[in-house]
Amino acid sequence: MNAVIVRAATDADDEAVWRILQPIIVAGESYALPRDMSRTNALAYWRGPGHEVFVAERDGVVLGTYYIRANSEGGGAHVANCAYMTAPDATGQGIARKMCVHSLERAKARGFRAMQFNFVVASNERAVKLWQMFRFEIVGRVPEAFDHPKLGPVDALVMYRKL
Amino acid sequence: MNAVIVRAATDADDEAVWRILQPIIVAGESYALPRDMSRTNALAYWRGPGHEVFVAERDGVVLGTYYIRANSEGGGAHVANCAYMTAPDATGQGIARKMCVHSLERAKARGFRAMQFNFVVASNERAVKLWQMFRFEIVGRVPEAFDHPKLGPVDALVMYRKL
Numbered sequence: 001m002n003a004v005i006v007r008a009a010t011d012a013d014d015e016a017v018w019r020i021l022q023p024i025i026v027a028g029e030s031y032a033l034p035r036d037m038s039r040t041n042a043l044a045y046w047r048g049p050g051h052e053v054f055v056a057e058r059d060g061v062v063l064g065t066y067y068i069r070a071n072s073e074g075g076g077a078h079v080a081n082c083a084y085m086t087a088p089d090a091t092g093q094g095i096a097r098k099m100c101v102h103s104l105e106r107a108k109a110r111g112f113r114a115m116q117f118n119f120v121v122a123s124n125e126r127a128v129k130l131w132q133m134f135r136f137e138i139v140g141r142v143p144e145a146f147d148h149p150k151l152g153p154v155d156a157l158v159m160y161r162k163l
Numbered sequence: 164m165n166a167v168i169v170r171a172a173t174d175a176d177d178e179a180v181w182r183i184l185q186p187i188i189v190a191g192e193s194y195a196l197p198r199d200m201s202r203t204n205a206l207a208y209w210r211g212p213g214h215e216v217f218v219a220e221r222d223g224v225v226l227g228t229y230y231i232r233a234n235s236e237g238g239g240a241h242v243a244n245c246a247y248m249t250a251p252d253a254t255g256q257g258i259a260r261k262m263c264v265h266s267l268e269r270a271k272a273r274g275f276r277a278m279q280f281n282f283v284v285a286s287n288e289r290a291v292k293l294w295q296m297f298r299f300e301i302v303g304r305v306p307e308a309f310d311h312p313k314l315g316p317v318d319a320l321v322m323y324r325k326l
Contacts, residue, residue, distance in 0.1 A: 028237055031237065031238075032236055032238050032239030033236050033237045034237045035237060037237075072282065073195055074191055074200075075310040075311060076195030076310075077310075079308055114307070116305060116308070119235065119239065139304055139306065140302055140304065140321045142242075142279060142302050142321065144276075144277070145239055145242055145323075146239055147240075156239070158321055160305050162306075
């Protein structure tokens with residue numbers, strides 16, 4: 001199996017990115033986005049103003065995507081925020097891990113001093129464990145902030161680490 | 164002294180709203196916004212998509228403004244978010260309190276089940292105490308998430324209450 005590489009996304013990746021976003025948005029179990037979000041709106045969100053978007057690919061096949069941005073402006077502009085999605089049929093292959101490593105390096109290179117995730121659905125244990133392995137700490141827990149389509153109300157976590 | 168009333172903002176309030184926003188944004192001590200934000204950008208932010216904006220006025224003079232919006236979409240759309248600003252020369256007159264009462268009622272009327280503040284600068288003790296009086300709890304604390312122009316790095320609080 002060849003190595004996974006992470007590179008900047010281009011317009012030519014839109015279809016591949018959408019194929020990753022769509023099933024995750026429709027499932028509605030990990031992102032606070034409308035489950036019926038259109039392709040146009042989903043790509044406009046993912047590639048929104050101030051978002052730097054990357055894709056993870058192996059043998060030319062895009063298996064994951066993430067964006068990095070400043071979490072806030074002004075006095076909060078030194079904290080990065082990222083969101084990651086891995087193609088459902090590529091989970092467990094280290095794609096998210098690879099993207100996380102890349103994003104931490106990218107955040108440092110851009111001069112960010114910390115990284116924060118604002119809304120980690122607590123039932124998304126795979127993600128929580130992965131971020132904890134990367135030394136993110138749970139610094140907040142918002143009770144029942146997320147309506148999970150199968151589990152009902154679940155907490156949302158705020159996770160954070162210095163860079 | 165006549166009563167403070169809270170009403171929906173209109174385009175005609177833009178100048179009054181900007182006069183409240185500007186000194187607070189320039190001071191840079193309580194909002195994570197660029198301190199040199201233009202009038203256009205500040206009003207576009209305050210009156211952004213999905214924001215319902217209100218003003219508090221007494222004798223026809225606007226002394227405060229707030230917006231309410233859904234904090235997230237999809238599975239997070241049941242949580243409201245608000246931001247409040249009081250004219251610096253009108254602090255201590257119960258304007259923020261009046262707006263908070265109004266916003267909680269408005270949030271309930273719109274069917275929100277909780278309200279969350281994502282970024283309360285910890286050094287803004289007046290605000291923290293007021294929200295606590297309104298039964299908001301500190302559910303998160305992000306270390307040094309805010310560069311305060313006088314105090315340096317200070318924590319940002321996530322505050323929350325059910326409705």
